[in-house]
Amino acid sequence: MVKNMKEIQESDDKDFFDKIQESLDREMEKYYSRKTIEYFKNPLNFGRLEDANGVAEMKGGCGDTMEMSLKIKNEIIQEIKFYTDGCGVTVACGSAVTELVKGKTLAHALKISPDVLMNELDGIPRDSIHCAILTVSTMHKAIADYLLKTV
Numbered sequence: 001m002v003k004n005m006k007e008i009q010e011s012d013d014k015d016f017f018d019k020i021q022e023s024l025d026r027e028m029e030k031y032y033s034r035k036t037i038e039y040f041k042n043p044l045n046f047g048r049l050e051d052a053n054g055v056a057e058m059k060g061g062c063g064d065t066m067e068m069s070l071k072i073k074n075e076i077i078q079e080i081k082f083y084t085d086g087c088g089v090t091v092a093c094g095s096a097v098t099e100l101v102k103g104k105t106l107a108h109a110l111k112i113s114p115d116v117l118m119n120e121l122d123g124i125p126r127d128s129i130h131c132a133i134l135t136v137s138t139m140h141k142a143i144a145d146y147l148l149k150t151v
């Protein structure tokens with residue numbers, strides 16, 4: 001008989017599945033930092049702001065898209081959300097960059113580079129550097145959108 005998730009969680013099989021999860025986590029940690037894995041598994045600031053006054057969408061060379069929406073008041077980023085159909089690293093990058101700039105000035109956010117973001121994540125694989133570039137570029141473009149609307 002096939003068990004549903006609730007039955008598994010309440011049964012002895014839970015130990016079995018926990019062990020599988022631990023094994024998968026250990027495998028992921030060979031390639032990704034704990035911070036990257038944590039942000040990927042539990043993304044922060046994911047979604048779209050309905051009352052944003054700065055928005056941007058960009059497509060990376062890989063074909064994935066990243067969106068940023070910001071609510072800016074008095075040169076401070078009050079709220080920020082990201083949305084992506086991209087890879088796990090991009091989800092981690094979106095989470096980390098939004099945490100880095102939330103509540104900060106536009107000048108501070110514009111100084112965030114892909115290197116700063118990659119350091120924040122304790123490094124990402126070389127093959128994923130374009131994900132950090134896509135994320136930071138989209139955040140900067142959303143600020144530019146706000147500035148162009150308000151100047």
Ligand code: FES
Nearest residue numbers: 062064086087131
């Ligand atoms: S954004 Fe496309 S692979 Fe990461």
